[in-house]
Amino acid sequence: MTTALNHRLGGGFLHHAALLPDHVALTAQGRDVTYAEAADTARRWATLLVEAVGRRPRRVAVFAQRSVTSYLGVAAPLLAGAAFVPLNRKYPRERTLTMLERAEVDAVLADAASLPQLPELLRSLPRRPIVLLPDTLRADAPDLGDARVLDAADLAAATAMDRFPEVSSQDPAYLLFTSGSTGAPKGVPVTHANVRAFLDANQDRYALTPDDRLTQTFEQTFDLSVFDLFMAWEHGARVCAMDPLELLAPFKYLERNQITVWFSVPSVAAVLRRRGVLKPGTMPTLRWSLFCGEALPRAAAEDWQTAAPNSVVENLYGPTELTIACTVHRWDPRTSPAQCVHDNVPIGRPYPGLHPLVVDEELAPVPDGGTGELCMAGPQTAPGYWRAPELTAERFFERDGRTYYRTGDLVRLQDGEFVCLGRNDQQVKIGGHRVELGEIEAVLRRAGAAEAVCLLWPDTQTVSAVVSGANAPDALSDACAAGLPAYMVPRSVHVVDAMPVNANGKVDRPALRRLLDERSGNS
Known part of the structure; x- marks a missing residue:
């Protein structure tokens, strides 16, 4: 084991716990959790994970949602040398079971609200993972059969880990399951190197400091949540988990928590615009307003910019296979409206170090200005699909010594930036x-x-x-x-x-x- 954490996801989290122990790392469920408390908690859970498994765990499911346990629950597996696998209690049981089976997790970390679903899931698994219940006592838990259970008392008594299992930069940091055309979710393993490249590119762009406060608007089964958590924690900032209801009228929440970085899907902005509540100057604390996950309508960008006059509005684009986002357009009220296509904001330019390739149906490059499928290579490109070589061969290909991922999105290069024209398949x-x-x-x-x-x-x-x-x-x-x-x-x-x-x-x-x-x- 080693204390070297600089190349892996989570290293900055511990660095700032030592540097700024009393600074708030997380606001969730009405609680403020300091870096010292968050790191101590995650290190205790990490100790128990390694001791219970008897070795460095490979993958740990986080069956928790919008709770302190759910957010610190992704830090603990990383410190233990494992990849975290986010699950969602809102998903149907069969879907969650498929994810657990395919991931072959060594342990499941569950919060109290998700716990009632766990007994039936465990009974259906061919191999019982270890169960961690950070906010529940064993006596208050349902019958979990023959699974080994570590409860809140065990976790409180554990020693905080101070020497951490070795992790390669090519090891998965998380395994995320996305929709699959075969009728079952497909897994995308994203490596520490993939995430590090993404975080470094974004820090160069946004220059976050411990004074920043970031929203957390996403479910953790949505990879955009990784941006909020680790852009904050890698740079000593605070992440503030919003209740979904607060998205319907976020203005008081933003003011009360002095939010500086907003990140959501564009539909949130579109809904607020349709309701007529994006009034001028209603979000003065924001310095960055980021949108990703779907097309950003021009009108939504315009009205958001008016409502957040001190903010820079950006449209990010990228599939899970390219680690959260891979291109970005910075909204300019003077020039961006004329660049919109189909009344949607351009997806912009690739992040540094990424190599775009626009191809036709035969994977031949199209001339600049022509329409084709966007493919991307570089350090953010995931290694393929989880234990699915045939699917990997369909969506990834080698050219000129690089591995490209086929996004399935039709784009055109226009004024040096990409505009997205829709899908070339059934993915929406x-x-x-x-x-x-x-x-x-x-x-x-x-x-x-x-x-x-x-x-x-x-x-x-x-x-x-x-x-x-x-x-x-x-x-x-x-x-x-x-x-x-x-x-x-x-x-x-x-x-x-x-x-x-x-x-x-x-x-x-x-x-x-x-x-x-x-x-x-x-x-």
Whole structure:
């Protein structure tokens, strides 16, 4: 073991605990947690993880949500030399079980609110992981079968780890599961080197200090949450976890907590704009306003800039496979509106050290100014999909000594920056979440539909399904609700006798849209 932590995620967290012990690292659940308390807690949990597993753990599931346990729960596995695997109690049991099975975790760290779901999950696993209950006593926990349980008392009595297991820069820092077209989530292992490259590029850009306070608006199963936690903790700043309800009217929260860095999906800004509450000067404390996860509408950027006049507004873009974000556009009220395409803000220029490549369907480069699929290589490129070599071969390729990831996004280089023109496949963004429509279709077919086609209708944030060979749309909707996260459940299910096809024998999606328009009276 070694105390060398400079190359791995979490090293700055301990550095600032020693440098600024009384500085607040986390505000969550009405509590302020100092760096000294946060580091001591995470180090105790790390000690128990290593002792209980009997070696450096490989992967630790964090089955917790928007709690002190959930946030410090990602720090403890990192200090123990493990990758953290975020889970979400809002997800259906089968989906969570699939993630646990595929990740083959050594331990599960659960908060009290998520604990009721754990017994059934453990019973379904072929191998019982160790269970850590940081905020629960064993006597208050449900029956967890033959799993070894370490409770709040064990954790309080543990010795804080001071020598940390060796970790390679190429070891995974976290394993995140995203939507998969086969009907099951796919894992993306993101290495310490990937995250370090991302954090360093962003610190060069944003120059955060211990005086900064960052929002945490994301679920931890959304990789954008990593930005908030570790951009704060690597630089001695405070991260403030917002309740989802506070996003509907964030202004008092921002003022009360003196927030300087805002980060959310663009739909939050779009909703606030539609409600007419982005009044001039309502967010004066912000110095950075960052958006990522979906297209940023021009009007939302304009109104947010007016509401946060001391803030620089930026649009970030990037899939999980390229570590959180890989391009960025800085909004300029004088020039950016003219650069927008389809009324969306450009996705901008690549981060330093990244190599973009725009290709056609045969992976041949397109001329500058031409439209093609954006591919990216560089230190932020993940090593591939978790134990899925065939899928990795589909989405990653080698060229000129570099490994490129195919984003599936169509872009065009315009005035030295990329603009995004949409998807070239069935992958869409709903509320900032990347969704494979094929995964929803697979659930519908398993539930009894002969054919199933999902599409965005009647707007770009609503999934609707068209099925054939089924007469019970309500049952299909119930199956989706039972097997998918809420944001993936179709708003409506429509039954047709047969799917329309085009000249190539493929499902005619434009014809399906026209059919839905006719049925709704919008034709």
